[in-house]
Amino acid sequence: MIVNTKKTPEGLILIVTDSNIINQKFEEGKKQLDLTSKFYQGEEKSKEEIKELINDAHILHLTGKEAVAFGKELNLVENIITIKDIPHAEVLL
Secondary structure (H helix, E strand, C coil): EEEEEEEECCHHHHHEEHHHHCCCEEEECCCEEEECCCCHCCCCCCCHHHHHHCCCCEEEEEHHHHHHHHHCCCCCCCCCEEEEEEEEEEEEE
């Protein structure tokens, strides 16, 4: 999975996206996932590395089947939206 972080005054945002959907755009009605933006660009990380980063995160952005499934494995995900069969979840930690 591709991981990026953004520091905000409220805390760290951790962005986790499936590798196979990076640099793509998905639209369905008024909903859109634009994974071409720098927000989603980052480095490939293992699940163990991501778990470590979650400990310091304030908000978790998960996009893609693998990323959302990983969040569910950790019992962090409750609400999921789907755009063109791509699941997306945001979690306040």
